[in-house]
Amino acid sequence: MTFQIPWDALFGGMLVGTACLALLALNGRIAGISGIVSGALSSHGREAQWRGLFLLGMISAGVFMPFIGFELPDYTSLAPALTPIVAVLAGLLVGIGTKLGNGCTSGHGICGMGRLSKRSIVATLTFMGAAFVTVFVRLHL
Structure with missing residues (x-):
């Protein structure tokens, strides 16, 4: 068995960490998905808007990644x-x-x-x- 560095996982983890830090620094919010989803269902106005956009970004990333060269497991x-x-x-x-x-x-x-x-x-x-x-x-x- 040989060891390989999982570059895709490392890069993905860095993106997740950066997104969490950006949401906290720029919006003062924690990037907990369950809280974002429940808040999106019960919020109105700008609060519901950023939550909806966050969720749309997560879903669309999974949909579009294969089209730009990433292979889904x-x-x-x-x-x-x-x-x-x-x-x-x-x-x-x-x-x-x-x-x-x-x-x-x-x-x-x-x-x-x-x-x-x-x-x-x-x-x-x-x-x-x-x-x-x-x-x-x-x-x-």
Whole structure:
């Protein structure tokens, strides 16, 4: 096995970090996706506008990246049993976890830890620990 530096992931992470920093510095807002989505559904005026544009940018980036030379990962080999019903159920579980944790992985893991928030550090350790256990159980037990 040889080690390769995942340049695309490194570049993508730098873009995400830069976007989070820009949103905080220029707008005073945290780039937590669950908060942005819920706020987009309940806000009006300029508040709803920036949230909608942020979400549109995220969605359009995923749509247009293959057209400018980036290859999207093929997840079918990792999750061959993924059906629309399973995907909806998984999305609902993520939404419930987001509500229980007062934020999502982007809000706590990227923005909160970057601000050294104790609550975000605990939340990130919790969901990463749960993810490690889930992967271990799924792949090894």
